Amino acid sequence: MPSTEPPHAGERSGWFATTHWSVILSARDTASPKGAEALERLCRTYWYPLYAFARRTGAHPEDAQDATQSFFADLFRRGSLQQADPEKGRFRNFLLVAFKRFLANQNEHRHAQKRGGAGVQVTWDTDLAERRYQIEPHASWPAERAFERRWALTLLEQTLARLRSEWSVAGKAGEFDHLKGFLTVDREPPSYAAAAAALGVAEGALRVAVHRLRHRFRELFREEIGHTVARPDDIDDEIRHLLEILAE
Amino acid sequence: MNAGATLARCPGCGKALPADAPEGLCPRCLIARNLSEPTRVAAGAGSEPPTVTSLPDDFARHFPQFEILECLGRGGMGLVYKARQTLLGRLVALKILDPARARDPQFAERFQREAQALARLNHPAIVTVHEFGETHGLFFLVMEYVDGASLRDVLRQGRVPPQLALSIVPKICEALQFAHEQGVVHRDIKPENLLLDRQGRVKIADFGIAKLFGEPTAAPPLTEARAIVGTPHYMAPEQVEHPQSVDHRADIYSLGVVFYELLTGELPLGRFSPPSLKARVDHRLDPVVLRALEKEPTQRYQQAADVRTDIEFISATPDSPPGPTPNPSAASRRNTATSDRTSPSNDDPTSALRLLSLGLGAVGVLNIAAVLGALLFAVALVLCDRLGIDLDGPLPEIAEWLQDPTPSDWRWTLATTGFFLLAGGGLTVLGASRLRRLRSYRLALMACVIAMVLPPALLLGLPLGIWGLVLLGRRNVQARFTAAHESQVTERPSQCGAEDERTRFRNDNLRSAAWVILVPLALMFLTTQWLKSEGPSATRRRAILLEEQLNREQVAIAIAASAVDRNREGKTTATVRTLESSPPVVIQTLPVAGADQVSATLSELRVTFSKDMKDNHWTWAEWKPGSLPETTGPAKFLEDGRTWTLPVRLVPGRAYAIWINSEEKRGFRDLRDQPSLPYLLHFQVVSTQEVSP
Structure with a gap:
C-alpha cells in the first residue's frame, strides 16, 4: 500500500506516490512542462464539478461552459497556481476557490481570453455535460456542496473507469460486471454462489477475485485522491471528508 | 429530488441510488465499505497487526537481486514484500524477519535449522520456501508468491458456504499431515496464514515460522509484550499451558478453530454450541469439529489425515448413512446408542x-x-x-x-x-x-x-x-x-x-x-x-338468615291468624287482608310436632290451620314408608273450618312422621285454593314399659 510505506525507496520501487498535485505545486514557479502536463490531466478529469458549480450558481449552459473553459485557459496561461498554498494542500479547495474568484472577476477574464490565451485548451462535450447536469439529484443544494459531491463522484468514476479498463485489458470485462456489485456490500446478497455459477468458477475463486477487486479499487481510489492532495499523509483525511460529503 | 433519481436502491445500505451513481454503484458504500476502515495490508502472506517492527531505510539495497514491488504485510515476525527476482523474472514473497527479534545469539543457528526443514516442505498446498539467508544482519526467506487472498480476507466478505469449508479443510489436513510427517509443526494455523490463490486453491503460509522465534507464548520480554507470536484464539490449550510439549496435535486444534469459524462465522469461545446449532451445517460434522477441539491432546484427532478422512466421508455420503458412524469422536465413542441401524430419515433434524x-x-x-x-x-x-x-x-x-x-x-x-x-x-x-x-x-x-x-x-x-x-x-x-x-x-x-x-x-x-x-x-x-378456611360462606350465612326470617314470618302469620280469630265477627284489618293472599300454615297439632312422650292411648291426630280450609281436600302423606300410623277411620273436618282429625292406632315405642301436605302432594287447601305450606308432623310414642311405672 503506497501510503503506508516509508518514502525512501526512491523511484526504483515505484511505491512512492508522486501526486500530480505535488508536481504542480513544486513546478508552479518554473512553469515546467511536467507541471503543465499534470495540471492538464487534472483539469481534464475534474472539469465537470466546476461546470456543475457554475450551472448551480445560475449560469446558462453556454455561459457555464464558457466560464469553465476560460478559467482553465487562464489557469494555464497566467500561473494562477502561485496562489496555491502547499500547506493547505487540496486541489479540490484550490480549484473551487480559484474558480469562484474567477467567476467574480469574470469580465476581466473574458477580456483576457479575448486577447488570445495561449497554452493548453481543455475541451469537452458540452451536450454530455448538460445531460449529466440534468440528472443530478438535489437541485436545491448549495453550489459548494453540489461541487464537492460532484467531486467525490468524479473521483469514484475515475477509479471505476480505471478498474474497468484494467479488467478489460486482462480480457475480463464480463467478470468485472459480475463482480462490481460486491464493492458496495459487505455480506450477501448479491449471492457469491450465484455469481460464481454465472462466471463458471468455484466459489472460493470468486471470493478471492472479489477480494482482489476490492483491494485494487482501494489502491486506485487512494491513488486518484493522491493526485489531488499535496502529501500522501493527506489521503486519509480527504477520504473522510469525501465520505462526509456523500453521507449527507 | 429530481424525478427518476430513485430508480433503484443500494443493496448495501438500502438507500436510494442517485441517478448519477458511478457504474450504478452507491457512491457512499463504495467509499464506506472499502476505505473508511483503517487501511489494511491485504493479500499475500499474512497480515498480522502492525508492530514496532522497522527496517533500515535503505534495506532494499541489501537485496539487489530483487525488485521490491509492494509491501504485502507487516507483523510480529517481520515484513513481507512482493518482489521480482530480477534474474529469474519470477514474482516472490520476500519475508524479512524482524531484526529486533532476531538478535538472540542462537537465532542464526535455529533459523538455519528450521529454514532447511521448511525448504524441504514441497507440497502443492504449502507455500514453497525457495531460498533463505542472511544479509547485513537481516534474515530473510524467499517464498512462493501467492496471487490471491487470505482466508481472513474471504471471511470478511461474509460467512462462507459449508461446501467451501468442506473443500478447503481437507486440503489443509492433507498439507498438515505431509508437514507433520516431515517433523514440521506449523504452530500458528489461522485464517491469515491460509491463502487462496486465484483458482481458489488453498495454500498454507508461514509454516514453522513461529518456531524460529521460540515458543509462541514463552513469556516474551516485557518490552515486546505486543509481539507475542501466535494468535490466542487459535492456539491449542497446551500451547499456553505447556509450550515445551507442543506437538503436531496443536495444529489439529488450531485447524478445529478455523473449521468452526468457517462453518459458523464465529470463534469457539467458552461454552460454544456445536456448529450445526449455529448454522445450517451437516450435524455429523459436529463430532469432527468437537474432537479436533478437544482440550486434551490425547482426546483429539491424532493425525490430520484422520480429520480429512472423516470430513471426506461425510461429504461423500448423505446424512445419517448406513454403517457405523464415520467419526469416532469423543462424543460418539461414549454414546452407547451408536449402533448400525439405518435412520428413518435423512433430513437435518x-x-x-x-x-x-x-x-x-x-x-x-x-x-x-x-x-x-x-x-x-x-x-x-x-x-x-x-x-x-x-x-x-x-x-x-x-x-x-x-x-x-x-x-x-x-x-x-x-x-x-x-x-x-x-x-x-x-x-x-x-x-x-x-x-x-x-x-x-x-x-x-x-x-x-x-x-x-x-x-x-x-x-x-x-x-x-x-x-x-x-x-x-x-x-x-x-x-x-x-x-x-x-x-x-x-x-x-x-x-x-x-x-x-x-x-x-x-x-x-x-x-x-x-x-x-x-x-x-x-x-x-x-x-x-x-x-x-374462614368458616361459613356468605351464601351460607344468608341461608341461615333466610331460615330465621321464615321462622319469624311463620310466627307472624300465626299471630295474624289469631288476630283474624278475634276479628272474625268484626271488620277485617289491613293485616288480615294482606294475609288472605298468603298460603295457610299449620298453627297447631296434636300431638305437638317433635314430642317424644306421646301416649299410645292417643287415638286421634289433630291439625289446625291458620285459615279456613276446604273440607274435602287433604293429604296425610308418609314421610317414608311405614312412618304413617295405622288409621282407624276416615279423617274428619271439624266445624271451626280449620281443624282436621285423623283416628289412628299408635304402637308403643314407635316414631311417626307424617307430611301435612308434602312438596309433591298438596291436598290441604284454603278457600282460595291455596295449598298450605308443607309441614312435617313427627313424634315418638312412649313404650309401654315406660308408661307402666
Whole structure:
C-alpha cells in the first residue's frame, strides 16, 4: 500500500506516490512542462464539478461552459497556481476557490481570453455535460456542496473507469460486471454462489477475485485522491471528508 | 429530488441510488465499505497487526537481486514484500524477519535449522520456501508468491458456504499431515496464514515460522509484550499451558478453530454450541469439529489425515448413512446408542427439533394456563362470595360448594387433578426448553409422554407427543444430544473434571424437575386449605338468615291468624287482608310436632290451620314408608273450618312422621285454593314399659 510505506525507496520501487498535485505545486514557479502536463490531466478529469458549480450558481449552459473553459485557459496561461498554498494542500479547495474568484472577476477574464490565451485548451462535450447536469439529484443544494459531491463522484468514476479498463485489458470485462456489485456490500446478497455459477468458477475463486477487486479499487481510489492532495499523509483525511460529503 | 433519481436502491445500505451513481454503484458504500476502515495490508502472506517492527531505510539495497514491488504485510515476525527476482523474472514473497527479534545469539543457528526443514516442505498446498539467508544482519526467506487472498480476507466478505469449508479443510489436513510427517509443526494455523490463490486453491503460509522465534507464548520480554507470536484464539490449550510439549496435535486444534469459524462465522469461545446449532451445517460434522477441539491432546484427532478422512466421508455420503458412524469422536465413542441401524430419515433434524420444542412448550403452557385459569376463577369466586359481592346464576352455589368446611373427597380429587395437570404442564415446558438446548434427552422424552396424556391440551399434545417420540427415537437425534451434552460438559471453563461436570448437569436437571413438581403441590395444597378456611360462606350465612326470617314470618302469620280469630265477627284489618293472599300454615297439632312422650292411648291426630280450609281436600302423606300410623277411620273436618282429625292406632315405642301436605302432594287447601305450606308432623310414642311405672 503506497501510503503506508516509508518514502525512501526512491523511484526504483515505484511505491512512492508522486501526486500530480505535488508536481504542480513544486513546478508552479518554473512553469515546467511536467507541471503543465499534470495540471492538464487534472483539469481534464475534474472539469465537470466546476461546470456543475457554475450551472448551480445560475449560469446558462453556454455561459457555464464558457466560464469553465476560460478559467482553465487562464489557469494555464497566467500561473494562477502561485496562489496555491502547499500547506493547505487540496486541489479540490484550490480549484473551487480559484474558480469562484474567477467567476467574480469574470469580465476581466473574458477580456483576457479575448486577447488570445495561449497554452493548453481543455475541451469537452458540452451536450454530455448538460445531460449529466440534468440528472443530478438535489437541485436545491448549495453550489459548494453540489461541487464537492460532484467531486467525490468524479473521483469514484475515475477509479471505476480505471478498474474497468484494467479488467478489460486482462480480457475480463464480463467478470468485472459480475463482480462490481460486491464493492458496495459487505455480506450477501448479491449471492457469491450465484455469481460464481454465472462466471463458471468455484466459489472460493470468486471470493478471492472479489477480494482482489476490492483491494485494487482501494489502491486506485487512494491513488486518484493522491493526485489531488499535496502529501500522501493527506489521503486519509480527504477520504473522510469525501465520505462526509456523500453521507449527507 | 429530481424525478427518476430513485430508480433503484443500494443493496448495501438500502438507500436510494442517485441517478448519477458511478457504474450504478452507491457512491457512499463504495467509499464506506472499502476505505473508511483503517487501511489494511491485504493479500499475500499474512497480515498480522502492525508492530514496532522497522527496517533500515535503505534495506532494499541489501537485496539487489530483487525488485521490491509492494509491501504485502507487516507483523510480529517481520515484513513481507512482493518482489521480482530480477534474474529469474519470477514474482516472490520476500519475508524479512524482524531484526529486533532476531538478535538472540542462537537465532542464526535455529533459523538455519528450521529454514532447511521448511525448504524441504514441497507440497502443492504449502507455500514453497525457495531460498533463505542472511544479509547485513537481516534474515530473510524467499517464498512462493501467492496471487490471491487470505482466508481472513474471504471471511470478511461474509460467512462462507459449508461446501467451501468442506473443500478447503481437507486440503489443509492433507498439507498438515505431509508437514507433520516431515517433523514440521506449523504452530500458528489461522485464517491469515491460509491463502487462496486465484483458482481458489488453498495454500498454507508461514509454516514453522513461529518456531524460529521460540515458543509462541514463552513469556516474551516485557518490552515486546505486543509481539507475542501466535494468535490466542487459535492456539491449542497446551500451547499456553505447556509450550515445551507442543506437538503436531496443536495444529489439529488450531485447524478445529478455523473449521468452526468457517462453518459458523464465529470463534469457539467458552461454552460454544456445536456448529450445526449455529448454522445450517451437516450435524455429523459436529463430532469432527468437537474432537479436533478437544482440550486434551490425547482426546483429539491424532493425525490430520484422520480429520480429512472423516470430513471426506461425510461429504461423500448423505446424512445419517448406513454403517457405523464415520467419526469416532469423543462424543460418539461414549454414546452407547451408536449402533448400525439405518435412520428413518435423512433430513437435518434441527428445524424439526426446534418445532417440536416449540409445540411441547405450547402444550405445557396451555395445560398450566388451563389449571391456573380454573384456580384463579375459583379463588375469585370465593373472594367475591366472602366480600359479599352479589353473584348470579349457579355461581353462589359453586362458591359455597368450594368452601364446604366439611372434609370432602371431591375437593381432594380436584386438587390432586389440578396438581397433576400443573406439574405435568411444568414438566412439559421444562422438557421443551431442555430439548431446545439439547441439554437433556430424558426430560425431552418425558415431555413428549406427558404431552400425550394430559387432558386440556391433549388434542395438540397427542399427535405432537407421538411425533416427538418418533423424532427422539432417531439415532441422529440421539447423537446430537450426546454431542451437545459432551460439548457443554467438556467446553465449560471449569476447574473440576468432566465427570463432576456431568454430575452437575444431571443434578441441575433433577433440581429443575423437583421445583416443577413441588411448586404446584404447594400451590394446590395451600389453595385447598384456604378455600375451606374462614368458616361459613356468605351464601351460607344468608341461608341461615333466610331460615330465621321464615321462622319469624311463620310466627307472624300465626299471630295474624289469631288476630283474624278475634276479628272474625268484626271488620277485617289491613293485616288480615294482606294475609288472605298468603298460603295457610299449620298453627297447631296434636300431638305437638317433635314430642317424644306421646301416649299410645292417643287415638286421634289433630291439625289446625291458620285459615279456613276446604273440607274435602287433604293429604296425610308418609314421610317414608311405614312412618304413617295405622288409621282407624276416615279423617274428619271439624266445624271451626280449620281443624282436621285423623283416628289412628299408635304402637308403643314407635316414631311417626307424617307430611301435612308434602312438596309433591298438596291436598290441604284454603278457600282460595291455596295449598298450605308443607309441614312435617313427627313424634315418638312412649313404650309401654315406660308408661307402666
